[in-house]
Structure formats: structure tokens, C-alpha cells
Amino acid sequence: MMLFEKKSPYKQLLNLFLLSSFVLRIVLLFHPITTTSFSWAEIIKIFLTGFLTDFFVFITASSLIWLYLLFLSESKYTKPWGYIIFGGFLSLLIYVACFNTILNEYGGVLPEIGIGFVALKTTFFGLMLFLPKYRKHIRIALFSIAIFIITLIIIQNSISEFFFWNEFGVRYNFIAVDYLVYTNEVIKNIMESYPIIPLFIGVGIITAFFTYKIVKKSMPFLEKLPSFQEKIKSTVGYIALFALATFLVPVLAKQETSTNVFTNELQANGLYRFFLAFRNSELDYNKFYKTLPDNEAFTLLNQQLEIESNATSTQIIKGRTTEIKKNVVLITIESLSADFMKMYGNELNVTPFLDSLATKSTVFSNLYAVGNRTIRGLEAVTLCLPPSPGESIVKRKDNKNKFSTGSVFKEKGYSVKYLYGGDAYFDNMEDFFGGNGYDIVDKKTFKPEEITFDNVWGVCDEDMAKKAIQTMNAEAKTGKPFFNHWMTVSNHRPFTYPAGKIDIPNDAKSREGGVKYTDYALKQFFKMAQKQAWYNHTVFVIIADHCASSAGKTELPMDKYRIPAMIFEPGKEASINPILMSQIDIMPTLLGRLGFNYKSKFYGQDVYHPSYKPRAFIATYQDLGFIRNNILTILSPKQKVKQFDLSLQPSKLPVAFQLYYDEKPKNTIDPTLVNQTIGFYQTTATLLKNKRYQKK
Incomplete structure (x- = not known):
């Protein structure tokens, strides 16, 4: 051959x-x-x-x-074929250069690329012919x-x-x-x-x-x-x-x-x-994963949530206290694994400010990110529902008018904003947050003199902190409470930041430098915030979007999903809550703390509510995990199911802050936990597919 x-x-x-x-x-x-x-x-x-x-x-x-x-x-250059082919190339070149082609319909640089390619092909064929x-x-x-x-x-x-x-x-x-x-x-x-x-x-x-x-x-x-x-x-x-x-x-x-x-x-x-x-950018749950009859799946969901009616996730939430309309600042920190913080055993002192803030906050020490990408974290704290297989909801066409934390706050009379130091076009954030009622403050809103340092991901976190303070001061003057969601950017490769701010050189391009600079920028933000009139009437939620790495020996390594999370409220006593919980629970828990009464569609729950049953969700774009009773259940495409027994590895740390688990495959699958896992993920897919997770 x-x-x-x-x-x-x-x-x-x-x-x-x-x-x-x-x-x-x-x-x-x-x-x-x-x-x-x-x-x-x-x-x-x-x-x-x-x-x-x-x-x-x-x-x-x-x-x-x-x-x-x-x-x-060689034969294609013989007469008359060579001249016929050359004539064809010449005609094609005239056509793409002078007439409206399908390339013009697509626009951009495609017409120029097409003309250039045909021109080169024609030129070289002509040279070889003549x-x-x-x-x-x-x-x-x-x-x-x-x-x-x-x-x-x-x-x-x-x-x-x-x-x-x-x-x-x-x-x-x-x-x-x-x-x-x-x-x-x-x-x-x-x-x-x-x-x-x-x-x-x-x-x-x-x-x-x-x-x-x-x-x-x-x-x-x-x-x-x-x-x-x-x-x-x-x-x-x-x-x-x-x-x-x-x-x-x-x-x-x-x-x-x-x-x-x-x-x-x-x-x-x-x-x-x-x-x-x-x-497989979008995976149809019913096609690729193990399923139950829909009525059984929703019955299982009803056992986990206090559902108002079947085939829905709607619940009536009654606040645990008198309703308080405090300002809320949600800060999601880029790639902040739990093991960067001192309380989880880190000895490098890369989060000195957050370590200090944790001693004054309610710390949720056993909280897991739902995924391993920023848009998964944003989806989790905004929509408060388990992750879906395939593409994040943030990136899907049907990503607007969802029931969200922003819609709850808007219903309560809050102004709602999303703050991002880069261009919110990236990862479809602008389309998602704008389509769900958030006003957007991103790099495009900065004046040149407001930018002291930027890289590919956007302005440094200090510049965004100053912009956030300006934004919140303007909102406070309106007399309305505000809910602002700030996504940091500096703890991201290439890990570059302004010189002279921390003791790790700004050209080291190290993960530790990125973490420590973001920690430094947050310290500057809180220093500025403390001087504002609205500070003492504000609750701050600090949580990572995902871990710095998701690689591990198993499909879903537990330590690669553990993230720090805390709620800081000036004047409130600090505490540690070691209950197993998910990233989707942090905002419903905050709403419970504010005493909000509202009609909810969230899968996320207030972990202080007596009906809460500890569990967490972790996933990749195709492996869907559910943690309960020290067992990790994983649903995978082609209707595969795995379970692992989870046992803590020996550690000197308090149990609440121990990160590392041995994940041993179970010889006998627990069908109850499998069905509960299916119940959560299948009903999520059903509600999204049938547009039943829209805001009221």
C-alpha cells in the first residue's frame, strides 16, 4: 500500500x-x-x-x-488539464474576491482567509504550470x-x-x-x-x-x-x-x-x-445516566426537601428569625483550595488575612465545591442546585430568567450587581448574570486611571476592591439595601500582581503568590469597607469557586473539592459549623440567617434548619457525585454507578478540618444512596429541561 x-x-x-x-x-x-x-x-x-x-x-x-x-x-499539469484546472482556480479567486460568498455571511476574517488561501493556491499552481x-x-x-x-x-x-x-x-x-x-x-x-x-x-x-x-x-x-x-x-x-x-x-x-x-x-x-x-458538550441525563421513573425521583426529592407539590422543587421558606434587610457582599475567590488556609494545616502563611477573619466569622469547615471550574462555582452560589452533566448552565443558551439568589434579593427590594475584574464576556458570565437581573460591573466600566495593574484575566484584585467600594458607596446613597457578588481574578495563572505588595516577588508566577496577593487585596477591601457608613449593616460571605487542582487517583478525589467558606457579620460572635454541606447551601443558609420568608426553588438548604440532612455534591462535567453517611456515590455516563467508602486518613488536625480520605470501592452497592443520588440529579435535569426552574 x-x-x-x-x-x-x-x-x-x-x-x-x-x-x-x-x-x-x-x-x-x-x-x-x-x-x-x-x-x-x-x-x-x-x-x-x-x-x-x-x-x-x-x-x-x-x-x-x-x-x-x-x-x-505530475499529470495534472499536462495539456489541456493544467489550463482547465488553472482556469478553474482563477475563476474561483475572482468569485471569492469580488462577489458575496458564504464566507462573507459568516463575516470576521473568514473572507480574507478564504481569498488568501485561493490566491496562494492559484499562484503556486500557475508557477508550476508555466x-x-x-x-x-x-x-x-x-x-x-x-x-x-x-x-x-x-x-x-x-x-x-x-x-x-x-x-x-x-x-x-x-x-x-x-x-x-x-x-x-x-x-x-x-x-x-x-x-x-x-x-x-x-x-x-x-x-x-x-x-x-x-x-x-x-x-x-x-x-x-x-x-x-x-x-x-x-x-x-x-x-x-x-x-x-x-x-x-x-x-x-x-x-x-x-x-x-x-x-x-x-x-x-x-x-x-x-x-x-x-x-458531548451537553449530556442528556436521561440518555446517558441511570434513571428512575420521574414520579419516584420526585418522591425521593420530596423526602429531602419540604416540597410544596410534586414534579417541582418549590418550597415555602420561613425565616428562623425576624427578617433583617442587611446589605450582603458575596465574595467568590478564584481557586482557593481549603488546604491553603492555616486552619486546614497549611504552614506557608499565604492567607494571613483570611485566617484572621475566620476567627471572627461563622466558618463552615466541611463544605465542598460542586465542580472544578469557576462557572460551576458561580452556578452553585447563584442558582443553588446540583451540577448538571455537560456544559454549565452559565454557558447554555437557556441560562436566563432562572430562580436565583439575585431574584430573591430583588424581590426583597435590593439592588443586585455582579462585579468582575475581567471582561464578563468570558465564560458567558455577562450573558448569564445580565439575563438573570444582575447589573454588571466589569473591566469595561473602569476608567484608565482606575487601573494600576492588569493581566490577561483583568484588573488586579486591589483595583477591583476599590471599584467595589465606590459601587457600594453609590448604592448606599440610594437608601436601598444591596447585594453584590464579587468574583476575584488574581489567584489564577499566570499569578502576576503588583510589585511590593507581599513578600513573594510579583514575577515569581507561583500559585502561593497568587493566593497571598488575593488575601492581601481582600485585607485592603475590608480596611476600606470598615470606614464606610454601611459596613456595620452588611453581611460578608466569603467562599472559593473551586479548588486549585482537581487531579487525583479517583474520579472525584474528596480533598480536591474541599473549599473554605465563612460568613462574617460585624459584631457577631465567631463559631465553627462542621456539618457536611455543599456550595449550593451557602446562600440559602445566609438567607436563613437574615430571616427571609420566600418561596424557593433552591435545592440548596439552610444547614441550620432542623429538616436539613447532611450531604454534598461534587462533580466533573460527566461524573456526578453525592456524599452522604461517609459514602461517595458516583453516577457516570452509560448508566454506570460506583460507590466508595470514605475513611479519614490519620491527622493531627481537629476532625472538622481534616481533608484527606481513603476512597475504597464498595463491594456491595447501597441502593438507597444510589436512588437518592439519582433523585437529586435526575429531577434537576428534568426541571431545567422543562423550564420549571424559572423565576416567578
Whole structure:
């Protein structure tokens, strides 16, 4: 078969892809984030199944390479075919340059890209047609450029997978799909986070080396291009192999069945994982997950919440105290894992202010984030319902007019705002919060003189703190109480911040520096707030959006979802509440503290209410977890169910602040907990799908 002959560039590119995938697996196997050990059987499975998967993924992903090589031909330049083809290219160029095409309908830079591509194709075809003496040299030059681009894609993909693993501890997933949408922010983040110039030089040298080797080995192929009959045989062979690959790649993916998540991730192919994440951006719960009859699912929900009527989550909430309309400031802190704080055992002193504030607050020491992305945290504290599989509600088209914390406060006469130091367009926050009645204060509202420092994610947290104080002062003058939700940005890669603020250099680009600077900025915010007339009539809720990392040995490692949360109210005594709870409970608990009476659709509950039954929700974009009675139940696509017994690892810390659990697979599944898990997640999906989670 032509494509797999030794001289074939297709064979050389296949070898490069397999080599880069093999090296990448070895690197990831020994990466510090891969916190587990492997048996010899697991290692053999990782590399053997991984090799087969890589081979067949390349077959399916390289169809354009195959077509390119297929159309390398000498005969197409003979008369009259060469002139006919050139005339066709010329006509196409005139058409895309002078007339309205489908590219113009899409707008943006697509028309220019289309014109440029057709112009280059026409020019080079014309040169090879009319300058036959130089045809060989032009072909080699164009071939070398094509091989360089393909080689660069292969090398760059391996580098990208490494950095993605470095950030998340997994192969490409749903987050990688998001990165394609927000390319500008992602590229700027990479530019500011890593030594780009040495990295680009290194990638360029490696790419140039392999390009040279491939072009050199392919010279016999170029000097004697395959005949028409050889191409027909090759085409039949490739189509058969392509069909086999489309069948075998999913079959091989089903072999990722180890209880060790790292084994499954290393065995997988990143490109195929990306394809799956792209295709499954929205997962239909009833299609992919274990279900119950709807009436049974809502009956189970009714047992957990005091539901007003069936097939709904509506409840009548009566306040525990006399209703108090204090101002409320909700601060969600970017990537603040519990283990950054002193009370959870951290000895680096990176959160001195928050550590101090905790001693004056109600601390919820056993609270879990619902997910591992900012938009999941925002969804949790705004809509107060369990996470949904696939894309966050924040990113969905049907994300407006939901029952939310903002709608409750608005009903009580509050002004409601979302404050964000970056551009709220990112991650669809502007559309979500604006569509749910929030006024938005983001980077676009800043005057140039109000910005002392910014990076790709927005203005530094100090600048946002000053803007927040200005905003709240203006709101206080209206005589209306206010609810302001501030999302911080500085504790995010590249971890850059103003110089001279903390004892970690601003160019260190370390996670600890990002944490400590955000802590410093919060201290400045509270210093300014204490001087304002509204301060003593305000309640502050401080909670993380998610942890700094979600990688672990199991699908849902407990310590990677534990986040700090506290409610600070000037003049109130401090306390510690160790009850198991979820991120979706923090705002209903705050509303209970204010004594609010309201008609609720929240799944989140006031944890001080006598009817509250301790539980927590943790999830990825596809694995849905439910914690209760020291058992973690996980629902996964294809109707899979797992359960783990949770046992605390030995620690010198008080039980309320111990983070680390051993997660041991249960031999016998507890059906009651499985059904309760289904009840929560299935009814959530049903209400959202049928638009029954809208505000009144």
C-alpha cells in the first residue's frame, strides 16, 4: 500500500505521531501530579492499548494528509488539464474576491482567509504550470512547508497535552473545548504564564529537525509520484483502514476500566478525548445516566426537601428569625483550595488575612465545591442546585430568567450587581448574570486611571476592591439595601500582581503568590469597607469557586473539592459549623440567617434548619457525585454507578478540618444512596429541561 511504504511521507508522519505519543506517556507517567503507583499489568495496558489507540486515531485524524498526498501529481499539469484546472482556480479567486460568498455571511476574517488561501493556491499552481523547469523545486518547497505545518501540529499537540496535564491532571476534556472558544484569553494566559520565547524556539528546532528528516526520507516518493492505478489501490486500502479505525477507537476507549483514574487517562489518546468532549458538550441525563421513573425521583426529592407539590422543587421558606434587610457582599475567590488556609494545616502563611477573619466569622469547615471550574462555582452560589452533566448552565443558551439568589434579593427590594475584574464576556458570565437581573460591573466600566495593574484575566484584585467600594458607596446613597457578588481574578495563572505588595516577588508566577496577593487585596477591601457608613449593616460571605487542582487517583478525589467558606457579620460572635454541606447551601443558609420568608426553588438548604440532612455534591462535567453517611456515590455516563467508602486518613488536625480520605470501592452497592443520588440529579435535569426552574 503506497501510504505505508518506507519512503512514504504518510508513514513518516505516522511514526512521528506514535513516537510523540509514546514519549508523552512516559513524561506524564512520571509527572509530579500523577500521584499514584502502577502495577506491571497496568503499565503494559497503558502502553499497549495506548499504542493501538494512537495508531487508529492517526488514521482517522489524517484524512486531509492522505488527500494532500493523493493529489500530488505530475499529470495534472499536462495539456489541456493544467489550463482547465488553472482556469478553474482563477475563476474561483475572482468569485471569492469580488462577489458575496458564504464566507462573507459568516463575516470576521473568514473572507480574507478564504481569498488568501485561493490566491496562494492559484499562484503556486500557475508557477508550476508555466515554469516546468522549476516545478520540482517549487514542489519540494511547498511539500516541505506542508510537512513542517503537520509536524508542528503533532509536536505542539504533545506540548499542549503536557501543559493541560500540568494544570488539570487529565487528558483533554470539556475544558479544552472551552479553550477553543476563548482563544484570546487562553493564548494571553499562556504568554504570561510560561517562558514562551525559549518554548517556541525549542518547538521550532524540534519541528525543523523532524521536517528535515521526513522530507529527506520522502525524496524518492517525490521524485517518482505514485501512478493513478497505485493511488486507486491506496485509496481502497485507506478507506478500509479508516472504517476499521472508526470502529476500533471507541472499542479501545471502552477498555479504560481501571479503578485508578490515572491509568485510564494515560491509556487514552488526547485527540480522541477532545473529540468526545466536543461531541458531548451537553449530556442528556436521561440518555446517558441511570434513571428512575420521574414520579419516584420526585418522591425521593420530596423526602429531602419540604416540597410544596410534586414534579417541582418549590418550597415555602420561613425565616428562623425576624427578617433583617442587611446589605450582603458575596465574595467568590478564584481557586482557593481549603488546604491553603492555616486552619486546614497549611504552614506557608499565604492567607494571613483570611485566617484572621475566620476567627471572627461563622466558618463552615466541611463544605465542598460542586465542580472544578469557576462557572460551576458561580452556578452553585447563584442558582443553588446540583451540577448538571455537560456544559454549565452559565454557558447554555437557556441560562436566563432562572430562580436565583439575585431574584430573591430583588424581590426583597435590593439592588443586585455582579462585579468582575475581567471582561464578563468570558465564560458567558455577562450573558448569564445580565439575563438573570444582575447589573454588571466589569473591566469595561473602569476608567484608565482606575487601573494600576492588569493581566490577561483583568484588573488586579486591589483595583477591583476599590471599584467595589465606590459601587457600594453609590448604592448606599440610594437608601436601598444591596447585594453584590464579587468574583476575584488574581489567584489564577499566570499569578502576576503588583510589585511590593507581599513578600513573594510579583514575577515569581507561583500559585502561593497568587493566593497571598488575593488575601492581601481582600485585607485592603475590608480596611476600606470598615470606614464606610454601611459596613456595620452588611453581611460578608466569603467562599472559593473551586479548588486549585482537581487531579487525583479517583474520579472525584474528596480533598480536591474541599473549599473554605465563612460568613462574617460585624459584631457577631465567631463559631465553627462542621456539618457536611455543599456550595449550593451557602446562600440559602445566609438567607436563613437574615430571616427571609420566600418561596424557593433552591435545592440548596439552610444547614441550620432542623429538616436539613447532611450531604454534598461534587462533580466533573460527566461524573456526578453525592456524599452522604461517609459514602461517595458516583453516577457516570452509560448508566454506570460506583460507590466508595470514605475513611479519614490519620491527622493531627481537629476532625472538622481534616481533608484527606481513603476512597475504597464498595463491594456491595447501597441502593438507597444510589436512588437518592439519582433523585437529586435526575429531577434537576428534568426541571431545567422543562423550564420549571424559572423565576416567578
